[in-house]
Amino acid sequence: MTTESLYPFLHAGATDAAALLADVARSTREKVAEIGRLREEVLDADAGALAACASEMADRFARGGRLYVFGNGGSSTDAMAVASLYVDPGPGRRPLPALALPCDVATLTALANDIGFEVVFARPLAAAGRPVDIAFGLSTSGGSANVLRGLATARERGLxxxxxxxYSGGAMAEAAERGEIDHLFVMPSVSVHRIQEAQTTVYQVLWELVQRALGST
Structure with missing residues (x-):
């Protein structure tokens, strides 16, 4: 897929500013409508599952659990956003212990250099994860080997x-079908942008439900 196919208005050679702005507005409306439909589809399909997941997360937090979040690339940025949301939720909300594993650059690079990139999330979880904790992995493809390995290690330790x-969930969906992931939420799209936008909505909804389950500070 080329940038021309994604943004044809940038390659049309048009000098008419009004026409260019109209194309940009049309493209923006289409993308907003697309993500709106995807978010609605996911929330309609998974409303009950989200509530059940949030209830289990709240129970872990109530028993002193910590949230470990991880992913690669854009998903690592989302992992940091999730952790900061729990740690610093704002006035009237309960701060909860959370850690984004990609933030520990020293550990991540040491493991990647000495052993292999596939263990950069699994090793910290094996070292520090407790049965009362939560492991939260993000992947746009569902096939990130290190995310899968991190979740598998967490599952082995009782997290x-x-x-x-x-997409269709990839290897993560297969693992969930085998009972190796407790809760999996799939954004059924082939656009990485729309997937990540929908994932943002899902983790925000989970956070809100966890807060409601635990009550205010």
């Missing part, structure tokens, strides 16, 4: 495992 994936 509650939560995953967000895109």
């Amino acid at each position: 509650l495992t939560v995953g967000l994936a895109g």
